[in-house]
Amino acid sequence: MELYMSLSIGVLFAVGVYLILTRSLLRIILGTSLLTHGVHLLLLTMSRLKTGAAPLLGEKAAAYVDPLPQALILTSIVISFGVTSFFFVLAYKAYQKLGTDDMEQLRGQDDEQ
């Protein structure tokens, strides 16, 4: 199972990096969100994949699953959700004001105000 997870994480990273290296702003944003998905899966995989019980005291306590990575992933998802939506709004605003979403043209000169 870990192998499949690793492969899909690798694919997500590769696609994310590819998208970030393109020129269109929209693709870049999608690339960053794929990249964060990849990282979340990585976080899940790194804590060993196993099926067990909830981490509560009781008869099944011995077979508990570590809840910490899930809490971390939840936090990270919330943060990346917020940042991605902000990025989208910013991209839209920038497109309206600058008239382009091509990163080559968003380079900018040094001396302008």
Place this chain on the structure above:
Amino acid sequence: MSNNLLVLPLLIPLCTAVILLFMKNRIILQRWVSMIGILLGAVVSCCLVMQVRSEGAQVLHMGGWLPPYGIAFVADMFAALLTLTTAIVAACCLLYSFGSIREERERHYYYPFFQFLLVGVNGSFLTGDLFNLFVCFEVMLISSYALIVLGGTQRQLRETLKYILINILSSTLFVAAVAYVYGVVGTLNMADLSLKIAEAGQGTILTVIALLFMIVFSLKAGLFLFFWLPGSYSAPPAAITALFAALLTKVGLYALIRTFTLIFHTDQIDVHNWFQWMAIATMLLGAFGAVAYDDIRRIMNYNVVISVGFLAMGLAVSSKDALDGVVFYLIHDMLAKALLFILGGLIVQASGTSSLKQMGGLIRSYPLMGGLFFITGLAIAGIPPFSGFPGKFLLLRGSLGEEYYGLSAVALASSLIVLYSLIRIFASAFWGERTEIREQPPVIPNKSLMPAIALSVLVIGVGFGSEYVYGWVSMAGDILVQPADYIDAILRSR
């Protein structure tokens, strides 16, 4: 043995920000409330520093969960001094923004974002947990995204896109590094990590993780990977840039220092050598930038880069002297960079342009401003009796003591370049004939020089009282050299 005082440097700005959200249109009230919030924070930080001095490092276990399970907040002398400096710098930047930020931005939640930024900065200094460090970084970064784009000029929008992209990438790598650490060591508490890594020895996989952290924090600090910095920092208004230059890169540096003195201190790979080359490259490239441009904002931005390289030098050497020097210089640099950017903003405001070629003759109308700028230049270059000297002296004594001759030579040369670039600004802005860009040059009231005067007094005071300040700095340096004290403080309360 938890100390609840530790949460106040986060809680005060957070509550202030929430209160400020409800006063959108009452600008005068917003100013008062945010100033009171920051001053309260400064008082709390003072208490914290005093307490750390008398009782050693203070710890707070959130929710009573003991390490390694809960999230710990730790204030050692280093973190406490930095929160105090943050509060002082923030107060001055806030005072400066009253006169320069303009009503449009003030109405659109400038002050709440300012406070949220402080939550993130203080949180990063005080946290004792690696994932919590990530969260505090994000709090700080998200507020900085909002601050940098606030106002929405074309230039700001364009630069913010790049700034956000680079920071999302480095945050992603940060989470990946945290995931690896958790997978390998099984804990995220910094003290516990330090113990477990010291016990198990640093294997190959931990070396990879250490390098990943190095990349992440170097991106945030602008150490070698600073290509995003000069562009982004010249987009927003001067008050915001002053805040960023004084605080944001320093938080990245703090994280570097903390991780590499506490967690990855038993290094088998040559981390110090890496830091040495990165510091040299940063100082050289920053120096090229500082002399290459004629735009005053660009020159100041490259000065930020040089000082980051200078601080990384202490990390490369890592002796007691060098780490004392890092703490001293970090405190000096936060004060001096805020001062430099505030004065730079005032110069641009007074002359109506940021190009060195078009300004001149300001000394006749603004003698005080000229004097302050001259002092700032000398202080940043490290000329006694100002505050830059003791830090530079300690750093150089440390690096010469450990026989890093090449590194010391580059550092000294870069100090000269810093002096040259700032004196060049001084000469072209204040000397020469007054060139008229506008029909009526704006008159800057003396009260907008207030924050600059306050910071200058501090810079001079820290310089003259360096013997006294060194007592505190040395305590901070001790804990960096001997992380065992820090670990004890967290784990003893079990």
